[in-house]
Amino acid sequence: MNGDYRRWQAGMQRALSAARQASAEGHVPIGAVLELDGVYRYSHANQSGHSDQPLAHAELLLLQAASQSLGQSDFRRSILYVTLEPCPMCLGAMLHCHLGTLVFGAYNLKWGACGTVQDLSAAFPAESLQCWGGVEELACAALLQGFFGRLRQGPSAEDQG
Numbered sequence: 001m002n003g004d005y006r007r008w009q010a011g012m013q014r015a016l017s018a019a020r021q022a023s024a025e026g027h028v029p030i031g032a033v034l035e036l037d038g039v040y041r042y043s044h045a046n047q048s049g050h051s052d053q054p055l056a057h058a059e060l061l062l063l064q065a066a067s068q069s070l071g072q073s074d075f076r077r078s079i080l081y082v083t084l085e086p087c088p089m090c091l092g093a094m095l096h097c098h099l100g101t102l103v104f105g106a107y108n109l110k111w112g113a114c115g116t117v118q119d120l121s122a123a124f125p126a127e128s129l130q131c132w133g134g135v136e137e138l139a140c141a142a143l144l145q146g147f148f149g150r151l152r153q154g155p156s157a158e159d160q161g
C-alpha cells in the first residue's frame with residue numbers, strides 16, 4: 001500500500017503538470033495521465049475553459065487518444081491519474097474502456113462520480129474499476145482555487161466538471 005501510494009504521488013505529479021499546462025492555455029486547470037506497465041503513455045490537459053467546449057474534459061480527451069491504440073486488456077492494467085474527481089460522463093467513459101484503476105486528487109463537490117455526489121463505480125460492479133481519491137489533494141485543489149479566484153470578476157466557468 002505504501003509503495004502504491006508513492007507510485008500514485010509520482011503519477012499525480014505528472015497529472016499536475018498537465019493541469020498547469022491547461023491553466024497556461026486559459027483552460028480550467030485539470031490534468032490527466034495514463035500509466036501502463038509502469039510507463040506513462042498518455043497525458044492530457046483540460047480544454048473546457050470555454051463554454052463552447054463543455055465536453056472537453058482531460059480524462060475524456062485522454063481516453064479518446066489512448067483508445068486509438070490500446071485495447072481492453074491494456075486498459076485493465078492501466079492506472080489513470082486525474083487531478084479532480086471525475087464527473088459522471090468521464091467515469092462512464094472509464095467504465096466503457098474497462099479501465100482497471102483510477103487515482104484522483106481533489107474531491108469534486110459539484111460533479112464527483114466516485115462517491116462525493118454519487119458512486120458510479122459501485123453502481124456497475126461488473127467493471128471492477130478501483131477508485132482511490134485524495135492523492136496530492138491540496139496541490140490539485142489549490143490550482144483550481146487559484147484559477148477560479150482569478151476568474152471571479154469574469155463570466156462563470158464553474159460549471160466545468
Ligand SMILES: [Zn+2]
Pocket residue numbers: 057059060086087088089090091161
Ligand atoms: Zn468529466
